[in-house]
Amino acid sequence: MTKLLWALAFTIAILATAQQATAQQATGSFCNPLNLNYRFSYDSPAYREAADPVMHIYKGKYFLYASKSGGYWYSDDMLNWVYRPSTTLPVEDYAPTVETIHDTAFFIASKGKMKIYYSTNPLEDNWKVYNSLSISMTDPALFKDDDGRVYFYYGCSSKDPIMGIELDPKRRLDTIGSPLVLIQHNFKKYGWEEHGELNNNGKDGWNEGSWMNKHNGKYYLQYAAPGTEFKVYGDGVYVSDKPLGPFTYMPNSPFSYKPSGFINGAGHGCTFKDKYGNYWHIATMAISVRHMFERRLGLFPVFFDADGQLHCNTAFGDYPMQIVNRKMNFEKESLFTGWMLLSYNKPVTASSEMPGHAATMANDEEARSWWCAASGNSGEWLQMDLQQLSTIRAIQVNFADEGARLKAGMPVKPYQYSIAASSDGKQWKLIADKTANTVDVTHDYIVLPQSIKARFVKITNHQVPDGAFSLSGFRIFGKGNGKAPQAVKEVSVQRDASDTRRATIQWKPSPGATGYVIYFGNEKTKLYHSVMLYGKNTLDLPGLNKDVPYFFRVDAFNENGITKGN
Structure with a gap:
């Protein structure tokens, strides 16, 4: 690619994400998977990915880093994200980690004996090399303790353990002593570690993605298993009185777990505090159809209970949730908006269908299947009958990129479309006009300015990045006008x-x-x-x-x- 084309791609990305931030202001809610510009990979067939996320607050802003993303994101509120392309960080590597030490942000990615990078202004792409690690590792995690001492955790293997070692901030983060074994594989005792979609392959999964938090004097060493491509991918935790152990397994592991719903997985993440003192867990979610690394990001509330146990709440974790601007008690207070799913398995019709991708796959609540029109031409459409007049509050449009041939670094035309609603299927009202959209997102989440009453909802294509118009989830949220179901008693x-x-x-x-x-x-x-x-x-x-x-x-x-x- 020429330098001019690269410059054009970066400029488009910056302008597009600026518009994205403006367009999403004041929605007050989000819906997993997060609505980001997931980048296409270099591999074939074309697929998008972001995984192994780290959320980091630096000088009052949230910074989000993820594998293979070509850059990173920043935000004031965890709702409106601006993408920062980077050429000074190894953003083509996996599993980044970030920590603040003496008002400096330090970054390491996963690739053998990796270099340590630093910045005092990550809003600008001007990271510099600080030092190189003296040990070879994968899936790094930096942790600065309250006393200023720094520790380093790593490991990504179906056999090797999670390791830990102290680093010396006075000697450019050189190692102190020798690495220690902290977490061994134990799938015969802890079933969620067993390899396989149903934890049934009779062998160790991949223990990886370590992360450390300190709470009330205890050290919580988190790790992921059994594999990023599985629906059962989750995060477990060991606890100790010391940063390098010995550690004791927490029996409520995996504390972060989402094996079902529209999109699955809640592993290899990081637990962090927001500006108000609330804990969150941002994690990897799996599609893994075109490639095992076809992945997305999910954000979930977290809390420590009175007994010191760590819990992540993933219930209704791919329904709309609120972003908060105050300290909350996530053990007792829910972020769920209460907007229910109106679209599941409702009758659908479409302008066309590609064989193997029927219209019913657009609302079967499965991100691993999708409806695909016969083309990407303007005018292809999908229409849904909610079967009753319903109150619509929000819509999530999940695009599937069927037939795309795009690669990382190529300019990406954004999806452009419109959504109309009707009470009778004859007279229609435009409720979302994205025909001039310039934002590259594939999980577009739209909160309506005001709720509307409608029975029919129709989405019409205007432009696709490449390939055919395809939807893995056309999800409509709000309330029906009937009664809630009876309680389950038996x-x-x-x-x-x-x-x-x-x-x-x-x-x-x-x-x-x-x-x-x-x-x-x-x-x-x-x-x-x-x-x-x-x-x-x-x-x-x-x-x-x-x-x-x-x-x-x-x-x-x-x-x-x-x-x-x-």
Whole structure:
């Protein structure tokens, strides 16, 4: 690519993300996966990725770094993001880590004996090399303790452990002593570490993506398993009184876990505090259809309970959530907007269909399948019948890039489209006009300025980046005009006596329910894990910890609301 073309691409990216920030102001909510300009890879077939995220507050701004993103993002509020392309950081490498030491931001990425970079103004792309690590590693994590001492954690393997070592800030972050083994593989005891989509391949998964937090004098060493391409990808945690251990496994692991819903996975992330003292966890979510590294980013609220246990709330984790501007108690206060999904499996028609990509795949709540029109021509459309007059509050448009041949570094034309609504299918009102859009995003989240009443919703293509017009999720949120489902009353749990890492939960279907959220945990009052199911009343749960007690509750939901179970 010529220098002129590279410059043009960077200019377009900066201008586009500036417009994105302006367009999203005052929405007050977000919807996972995060609505960012996920970059195309260099590989074939074409796919987008961002993964292994690190969120970092520096001089009052949030900075977000992720693997293979060509740059990074910054924001004042975690809602409106501006993309910063970078040529001075190794942004083509995996698994970045960032830490502030003496008012300087330090950056390391995952690639053997990597260099350490530093900046005192990351708003500008002017990072410089500080030193080189004396050890070879993957998936780095920097941590500065309250006393100013600095520690380094790393590891990414199906056999090798998670390691840790102290670094000396007085000697350009050189190592002190020898690395220590901190976390070993143990899938036969901790079922969620077992390799496979259902934790059923009978071997160690990949333990990777370490991260450290200190809370109330305790050190929480987090790690991901069993593999980034699996729906069951999550983050577990060990706890210690010292930064280099010894560590004790926390039995509520994986504390970050989202194996179901529209998009899955909540692993290899980082836990951080926002400006108001609230904890969050930003993590990797998997599509992994075209390539195992086809991934996105998700953001979830986190809290430490009175017993010091770390919990991440992923229930309704791909529905609209609020961004807060105050200190909250995430153990008792929910960020869920209460806007229910109106679009699941509703009747759809389309201008055309590509074989294997039927229109019904646009609203089956599965990011791994998608509707595809026969072309990318202007005028291709998809129409949905909500089957009743409903209150619409927000729409998430998830584009699938079917047939795209784009690679990293190429200029990307943005998706352009319009959305109209109707009460009778005859007279239509434009509710979202993106026909002049200049923002490269693939999970466009639109909060309507005012709620509307409608039965029919139609999206019409104007422009695609390349290939055909395709949607993995045309998701409509709001409220129906009926009643919430009845409570689930009859629940049975059968734990496998020969392998207590596995259990089957069954319940009597609730009349009127679209789906269910199964909550579980190690104590009756701590049911913070969750699994969402649509149209089923049986759940096989393979990722439990051996010989640890579990308690369960099943809530029913539909487009009118949620009914808590017993």
